[in-house]
Amino acid sequence: MKAWKVEDWCTPREMTLTDLPVPEPGQGQALVRVHAAALNFFDVLMISGKYQVKPPLPFTPGCEMAGEVVAAGPGSVFRPGDRVCGQPGWGAFGEYVLVENDRTDIVPDGVPMHDAAVMPVVYPTAHVALQRRGNLQPGEWVLVTAGAGGVGIAAIQLAKAWGARVIGLAGGEAKCAVCREQGADLALDYTQDGWVDLIRTHTNGHGIDVIVDPVGGEVYDQALKVLAWEGRAVIIGFAGGTIQKIAANRLLLKNASAVGAVWGGYLARDPQRARAVVADCFDLYAQGKIRPAIMRTYGLHEVPDALEALSRRDSWGKLVIDMKAA
Template identity: 40%
Template sequence: MKAWVSGPSPGLEHLDVKEIALPKRDADHLLVRVSHAALNYSDLLMVADTYQVRPPRPFVVGQELAGIVEDAPEGSAFKPGDAVASKVLWGGFAEYALVRQDMAIRVPEGFSLSQAAALPVSYTTALVALDTCARLTPADTVMIHAAAGGVGLAAVEIAAANGATIIATAGSQEKLETAKAHGAHHLVCYRDSDWVDQVKSITGGRGANVILDPVGGEIGENSLRCIAHDGRYLIVGFSSGAMQKLAPHRLLLKRASAIGVYWNHDTDAALLAGLQTKLEGLIAEGHINPLVDERHSIGNLPEALDDLANRRIQGKAVLNADASKGAWA
């Protein structure tokens, strides 16, 4: 089968398509024919050897996919022909992938496989952030940075379903309009020099009760200037390429909390099962409508990752990986 394989050294320039053996399924895994593969910022970090998960090189890259079950263990809840989406530790950018049964999600009725590929990471992360870490309530005002990105837009939809007031921030008017279309109430361009003052004005000087930040860097540092008393600042990632240097006195004076947003299936199985049930309910009620950017096929993976790194993506970047449709050409 074809797969995108890391080189012996870090860097996108060392990625290459190779013919490798079909992975062998065991009792814990499904063999899935990959139809679509989704991009995550952590893919860039893993390829650069700067992510907390560092597979031995060479490895097949890719951490999120949707596809059709080809083979399943005896007694599995899944069977050949079932449509599933899943996070994988790595190995997703290939014609076939092994999917842990406890990570697999049935594709919701009415969802395309491309939309389903957007669910396992971004929506789970947004739910962990807002539901578990922040305990968001309808009385809260939540500011969501990079609100037109994968996690940001998922968070907008989840916060809207919750009934919270949403301040969306992004780097362009086009991206802000995307966030508005998915439920945001107030729009702020964080490239404006006075964006902090804009947030204070929107909130009547109180600040945002919850701030969800996948950006980091200077945006994160300035966020504490407009956090409310007893506010919750959620650290989701560092897409700016820089970690924020938080001023502890701002947390102290506002009695605010900085909370890291992290999850994995090995330590959080019960939590994730509950959130999956909640996500299924939100989907059934019509609150979830993933925006997917399908401009690239999997054969153009390096270009797609470059678009992700340079913030040229709205919503979730999802690559067609169907070999029968020439996706690997």
């Protein structure tokens, strides 16, 4: 099979596209012919050795995919012909990948593979950030930093589906327009001064009930200034490069809280809850309340191009690798 290979921690351009043996499924595993794989920012971190998960070298990157089961090992809940999507630890940037029971779900009939490939990571991440950790209630105000990113768009769509009022932050007017197109009631450019005051004005002084932040750094620090009474500031990452430093006095004075939300933790610790979250996301998809925003698809040979676009923040929404593309 054709697959990308990381021999040592490297940049996207230093990976190699090579021929590898098709793996054999073991206990509780199934072999999937990948139809589409989605990219995430942590893919860039993983191949450079900067992610908290460090696969044994050499490895094939890619942590989100959809495809068709072609073989099942002993104890697998899947059978050949099943359409599945999931979050393997790595390996999705190849023509075949091994998946495990608790990290994989059946794709409902009628869901295109490109859309299915986008579902396993960003939508469940936004789901648990808003509902489980953020305790979002209808009518509350939600602030989504990096609102034009994959998780950001998922959070905007889910928050609107659950009856919230949403403000998206993004870098530049083009990405602010994406936030509005995806349902945000207001989109503000965080590179411009004054967005904190604009939030106060737009919410009539109420502030933000739930902050969903994958950015960290100065953006998070400024967002805490508009956290409402008993607000919840949910940390899901630090793509800006600086880990959040919480001004605890802001939490104390607002009777507020700062909490973390790591989707992968549910896969390992509470697979039954994780499966319910994915099922709810597909149910909302079937109702037309959420819809993956795919900016562009690439061929397998273009994975480095896609990863570089992601790392430069040239993209919005999701980037998808189409295994059938020339």
